[in-house]
Amino acid sequence: MLFHFVVNSRKPARRTKRTKRKLAHPKLPMQRQLNLRHEGKHFDLRVIFEQLNERYFRGRLRGYEVMWGRRRKHRPRDYFIFGTIQEQDRVIRIHPSLDQPFVPIWFLRYVLYHEMLHSVVPDEPLSRGRRRVHTEEFNRLERSFRGYHRARRWEEENLARFLR
Numbered sequence: 001m002l003f004h005f006v007v008n009s010r011k012p013a014r015r016t017k018r019t020k021r022k023l024a025h026p027k028l029p030m031q032r033q034l035n036l037r038h039e040g041k042h043f044d045l046r047v048i049f050e051q052l053n054e055r056y057f058r059g060r061l062r063g064y065e066v067m068w069g070r071r072r073k074h075r076p077r078d079y080f081i082f083g084t085i086q087e088q089d090r091v092i093r094i095h096p097s098l099d100q101p102f103v104p105i106w107f108l109r110y111v112l113y114h115e116m117l118h119s120v121v122p123d124e125p126l127s128r129g130r131r132r133v134h135t136e137e138f139n140r141l142e143r144s145f146r147g148y149h150r151a152r153r154w155e156e157e158n159l160a161r162f163l164r
């Protein structure tokens with residue numbers, strides 16, 4: 001099953017002023033050459049994944065690969081997929097647009113946490129073979145993420161920067 005973290009842009013997103021921000025993880029020249037799929041220009045997804053796994057899941061997520069998704073030519077117009085988790089293959093992909101200096105690391109953590117949560121919270125059947133993936137249990141646990149409201153606010157205020 002593939003889960004998406006999708007946000008719609010139906011509501012006009014407010015544009016906010018660009019703020020200068022220091023990089024959370026300045027890269028060393030050695031690391032730059034590795035070019036691993038979990039290592040972006042600004043953020044290393046593996047490091048964030050391991051921290052979240054310890055902090056929120058007691059290290060329960062095993063054998064997962066976490067990587068930046070492929071860059072696309074065009075930015076989407078109506079909706080934006082921040083992350084996906086492919087349960088069978090245990091692959092979590094994060095949209096490469098999040099690997100930018102204006103993205104706070106705590107927002108990236110939140111996106112990754114959301115995908116990781118899908119791997120531990122079972123979905124619920126709806127009618128006609130459909131499934132609810134964002135169950136009450138899922139939403140409750142999601143809100144327990146430290147800085148949840150700050151992350152949701154940031155998402156709302158900055159969505160326009162990811163769309164055309």
Ligand SMILES: [Zn+2]
Nearest residue numbers: 003004005114
């Ligand atoms: Zn989701």
